[in-house]
Amino acid sequence: MSDSGRGTEYYWxxxxxxxxxxxxxxxxxxVLxxxxxxxxxxxxxxxxxERNEAWDEEDRRWAGEER
Known part of the structure; x- marks a missing residue:
């Protein structure tokens, strides 16, 4: 069991x-x-x-590139 009490934790x-x-x-x-x-x-x-792509898209929207 991990220190967090959640059971086994896995890393890449x-x-x-x-x-x-x-x-x-x-x-x-x-590791990730x-x-x-x-x-x-x-x-x-x-x-x-997938997260990086979503964040890049959000950055473009925030900067007004999608208007």
Whole structure:
């Protein structure tokens, strides 16, 4: 169990391109997470891409580029 009390947390390692847990986690500079499931960690890069695209779109709207 993690320190947060939520159970196992999963991380995506950008260095090794694999899911890791607290038992085998790389330094923070290499991981994305925590995620609540292994599947969510496996899809971390897709989630990052989708969030970045949404934020870029919001920035364009805020700057008035969509008018």
């Amino acid at each position: 390692c950008t260095r090794h391109h694999r899911v890791e847990t607290q038992a085998d986690i790389c330094p923070a500079m290499y 997470g925590p995620f609540g499931s292994k599947s969510d960690a496996e899809n971390a890069l897709q989630s990052v891409q």
